[in-house]
Amino acid sequence: MREPELRQLAKPDRDTVEVMRLKLIIVAAIIAVICNVDIADASTTPQVADSISILPPRIISLKDTPNDAGTSIDIEWELSPTESLIPGMIIEYQVLRAPSPDSTFEQVGSVPAGTSTYTDEGTIPNKPYWYRVAAVGREQQVVSEMAGPGHSVMQWFDRRRIGVAIFVALTCTLVMVFIEVAKRKGKMFLRRLPVFDAIDEAIGRATEMGRKVLYIMGQMDVDDPQTVASMSILARVAERTADYGTRLDIPCVWPMAMSMARETVKESYLRVGKPDEFNANDIYYMTSDQFGYVAGVDGIMMRDRPAANFYLGSFFAESLIFAETGYTTGAIQIAGTAEVDQLPFFVVACDYTLIGEELYAAGASLSGDPIQIGSIRGQDVAKAIFFVYIVAGVVLKLFGINWLETLLKID
Amino acid sequence: MRLQIPLTIILVMGIFTLVTSFIPAKPIADVNQMFRNWYIGIITFFIFLGTFNLARSNAEKIKKQGRDWQYSIILLAFLGIMLFFGFYRGRASTEEGQPFMYLYFNVQFPLESTMYSLLAFFVTSASFRAFRARNKEALCLLLAAVVIMLGRVPVGTAIWKGFPTVTEWIMNYPNAAAKRGIRLGIDLGLISMALRMILGIERSYMQ
Numbered sequence: 001m002r003e004p005e006l007r008q009l010a011k012p013d014r015d016t017v018e019v020m021r022l023k024l025i026i027v028a029a030i031i032a033v034i035c036n037v038d039i040a041d042a043s044t045t046p047q048v049a050d051s052i053s054i055l056p057p058r059i060i061s062l063k064d065t066p067n068d069a070g071t072s073i074d075i076e077w078e079l080s081p082t083e084s085l086i087p088g089m090i091i092e093y094q095v096l097r098a099p100s101p102d103s104t105f106e107q108v109g110s111v112p113a114g115t116s117t118y119t120d121e122g123t124i125p126n127k128p129y130w131y132r133v134a135a136v137g138r139e140q141q142v143v144s145e146m147a148g149p150g151h152s153v154m155q156w157f158d159r160r161r162i163g164v165a166i167f168v169a170l171t172c173t174l175v176m177v178f179i180e181v182a183k184r185k186g187k188m189f190l191r192r193l194p195v196f197d198a199i200d201e202a203i204g205r206a207t208e209m210g211r212k213v214l215y216i217m218g219q220m221d222v223d224d225p226q227t228v229a230s231m232s233i234l235a236r237v238a239e240r241t242a243d244y245g246t247r248l249d250i251p252c253v254w255p256m257a258m259s260m261a262r263e264t265v266k267e268s269y270l271r272v273g274k275p276d277e278f279n280a281n282d283i284y285y286m287t288s289d290q291f292g293y294v295a296g297v298d299g300i301m302m303r304d305r306p307a308a309n310f311y312l313g314s315f316f317a318e319s320l321i322f323a324e325t326g327y328t329t330g331a332i333q334i335a336g337t338a339e340v341d342q343l344p345f346f347v348v349a350c351d352y353t354l355i356g357e358e359l360y361a362a363g364a365s366l367s368g369d370p371i372q373i374g375s376i377r378g379q380d381v382a383k384a385i386f387f388v389y390i391v392a393g394v395v396l397k398l399f400g401i402n403w404l405e406t407l408l409k410i411d
Numbered sequence: 412m413r414l415q416i417p418l419t420i421i422l423v424m425g426i427f428t429l430v431t432s433f434i435p436a437k438p439i440a441d442v443n444q445m446f447r448n449w450y451i452g453i454i455t456f457f458i459f460l461g462t463f464n465l466a467r468s469n470a471e472k473i474k475k476q477g478r479d480w481q482y483s484i485i486l487l488a489f490l491g492i493m494l495f496f497g498f499y500r501g502r503a504s505t506e507e508g509q510p511f512m513y514l515y516f517n518v519q520f521p522l523e524s525t526m527y528s529l530l531a532f533f534v535t536s537a538s539f540r541a542f543r544a545r546n547k548e549a550l551c552l553l554l555a556a557v558v559i560m561l562g563r564v565p566v567g568t569a570i571w572k573g574f575p576t577v578t579e580w581i582m583n584y585p586n587a588a589a590k591r592g593i594r595l596g597i598d599l600g601l602i603s604m605a606l607r608m609i610l611g612i613e614r615s616y617m618q
Contacts, residue, residue: 067435068435069435069436069437069440070436070437071437125437154435154436154437155435155436156434156435156436157433157434157435158433158434158435161432161433164432164433165433168429168602171599171602171603172602172606175602175603175606176606176610179610179612221454223450225601225604225605228604228608229604231615232613232615235615236615252461254454254457254461255457255458255460255461255464256453256454256457258460258461258464259457259460264615267615268615281468281471284464284465284468285460285461285462285464285465286465287465288458288461289519289523290523291522291523291526291527292519292522292523292526294526295522295526303478303479317527317530320530320533320534320537321526321529321530321533323537324533324536324537325533338597338600338601340590340593340594340597343593344541345537348537348538348540348541349537349540355593356593356594356596356597356600357593357596357597357599357600357601358600359600360597360600360601360603360604361600361603361604363604363613363615364604364607364613367615369612371612372607372612372613375603375606375607375612376603378603379599379600379602379603382599382602383595383596383599386595386599
């Protein structure tokens with residue numbers, strides 16, 4: 001990997017003409033002050049501002065933008081002295097680029113006055129580029145001297161993410177170690193959450209009442225991990241409903257999630273030996289519109305009065321509308337989401353709530369598969385390690401030692 | 412083979428996606444983008460599947476004259492109207508002033524706003540239940556809620572100028588600490604679940 005290229009450009013000599021021009025500007029400014037002319041606001045005295053030439057900015061460096069695909073160059077320049085002498089005279093700086101010193105320079109971007117950096121994001125890796133920066137006033141503009149060549153270089157590793165890489169690698173290692181331990185040991189203890197018993201209880205109640213079970217997978221498609229986690233809980237819920245002969249109603253927001261839910265439920269019915277009782281029409285697409293879906297599901301709750309409602313997946317503003325409507329119908333409600341802002345609504349209005357990580361662990365825990373339970377144990381050990389890490393970081397910080405704090409810092 | 416091929420695809424794609432999070436290099440990023448584009452393409456086809464499913468289930472309901480079958484007529488009628496106005500002028504159909512946009516802004520949008528506005532009533536009823544001081548924890552919750560509500564409205568400042576400061580402290584320290592704790596657990600849970608999927612341990616959807 002090539003180090004980012006830093007091109008320190010030689011400071012151009014201020015020639016006599018420029019010095020003379022600067023002196024003239026100062027003299028003009030003094031005369032203006034004596035004559036009671038407000039030159040600070042160039043917009044009110046354009047004739048004064050326009051009579052003074054803008055001094056050019058000076059490019060200081062052309063650097064490859066670090067940790068990118070090699071498609072950008074950072075340009076830094078020294079502001080035009082005119083900015084400090086006559087504030088408001090310069091409106092913006094335009095960045096001009098050319099593929100060779102002899103080519104025509106074309107504008108690639110602009111920044112407001114007072115800004116001295118720009119990232120040119122349209123470069124090709126390893127191709128040389130030459131730059132100029134133009135200070136633009138209301139009536140005139142002046143271009144800096146040419147700087148270059150600057151190159152953008154492709155990086156193969158994003159160094160800003162070293163902390164995340166360590167975090168992920170450590171967690172993955174622990175999870176895999178405990179999966180192996182579970183394979184050898186056979187069984188591992190995992191505290192059973194009350195909500196797991198509540199699932200059976202809710203479906204049993206629906207069966208006794210002769211009503212259906214409503215299962216909502218959230219607002220996101222199958223590319224969202226919460227929907228995938230919901231799917232693995234659905235597999236267990238469908239096994240129970242198949243076992244008890246209870247109708248399971250699943251209105252879906254996304255067609256792909258609908259297809260996946262159908263496969264999941266079908267497999268569950270096959271597992272318990274009741275494939276004939278599977279009804280594909282009970283898993284259907286409703287709408288991908290957020291509040292259209294809310295209206296549809298609320299309608300089902302009010303008309304059909306399901307005895308058990310499951311809200312497991314990714315939820316947003318609709319969470320409380322669902323939960324409160326379900327509460328008014330008297331259904332047992334079991335919710336779970338990793339959307340932190342929606343958790344309080346579910347906690348208030350539902351009987352049981354899977355909080356954050358419990359949603360991801362529920363499917364594995366309900367399966368009773370020792371290997372899957374081993375992976376949860378690995379995750380718990382990782383959590384304990386990070387807890388110790390955080391406490392140690394806080395204590396060391398109190399004594400002025402910061403390295404533990406910055407070790408996993410992103411960027 | 413029925414299981415091994417999809418599991419291999421999941422393994423390869425899972426590892427590739429994980430690795431691309433740390434590699435900014437263009438060839439890898441381009442391949443990643445290509446896979447994302449494929450996904451968008453697949454989703455587009457699934458929208459047809461969803462629309463077909465919606466039309467078929469409602470048509471069946473009308474045919475069998477099931478409960479509330481009249482609503483299905485309205486649904487299919489508006490589905491047809493929106494499809495017609497959405498397609499009849501191609502891309503220009505979604506320009507301002509076109510019938511499709513008129514229906515969107517004057518029918519669909521107000522209906523959605525109405526559903527969203529229900530949230531105000533539900534927040535009130537849920538708050539009423541949540542803020543009952545039945546035990547010490549509930550009392551703490553009630554006190555925190557009262558302070559935060561007073562800190563966010565002008566009348567609170569009129570009563571005592573310190574309410575906004577206390578509100579900010581509650582939001583920035585105890586509340587933020589609890590949220591971060593939950594988020595840390597979520598991230599670890601996510602990694603664990605992703606590993607179960609990538610390694611083919613969790614496959615309840617394709618036994």
